[in-house]
Amino acid sequence: MTSRIEVGKKILSANDELAIQIKSKLDESHVFGINIMASPGAGKTTFILKTLEALKGRLNFGVVEGDIASSIDSDKAKAAGIPAIQINTGGECHLDAVMLGGALNSMDLTALDLLIVENVGNLVCPINFKIGTHKNVLIASIPEGDDKPYKYPGAYRGVEVLIISKIDLLPYVPFDMEYFRKGVEILNPGLITFVISAKSGEGMDLWADWLCDTVSSWKESRM
């Protein structure tokens, strides 16, 4: 005889619960975590390195790099003198709470104010897997095109900050900023947005100041 069992559970609830534990761990260590997501080639690593350059002397930070393979990104961070851990997902297209939890075990959180996690380059999956960071940041680079909010609406829903990057390329590629920002506004009204070029440095100081202020006021509120 067949019978029905009502479940009513989120598919990724186990990951969500682990993400809550990671957030508590970061909270207890007074470390503010941000999760940087973007498509491959959007310039995540360069953006992070330039951000940390701008924050030098103001905050103590560490980086977790997520990639399917290689340690290219964490090597770049270490070469810049930044404590970095590489997670190789071995094929998985996203970081999840289990992977980040494991990486954090080998990081001295007490020495940090800010933890930047670079997720695997992908606009589809990472957004579904919470990792316990305090803010989710999406980078949209100009050469990807102005239709991305319409093609990947999920990615624009679950973030608290948007970085429009490679703005120096705007004169060279077709990109209708009004159309792009309309899609974003509908999906995520009032989303905090910074327009930057990591290459020329345009807009980076505003973003770095905002991040520094956000981390400082978060830490003060926890005193």
Place this chain on the structure above:
Amino acid sequence: MHELAVSQSILKIALDNAEKAQAKHIKSINLEIGYLASLFDDSINFYWDIISEGTIAQGASLVINRIPVEMRCFDCGKTYSLEDDSFDCPDCGSIRIQVIRGEEMRVESIDVE
């Protein structure tokens, strides 16, 4: 590729619930998945056959109830579903919009014997 992780989570939830009810076999698993969740039926089914093998969920069918994206206009109250290239309100053109459905990723129920 994240369908693998998703399939594994579905299997774990189904097995936990079936075990609690002391069921011998899971016949079907009823899912609610919104279009904004970016999950593909074929990929979930592909992994499902592999990972459910040898468990009491082997051969169970995944019944996926696809939830379309539903939007509501703050200005005129119109509700509408998401179109490909334009998200603004089809009636008044407003961009003050709320997404009210379409992000679901839930195991609703399982049918067991």
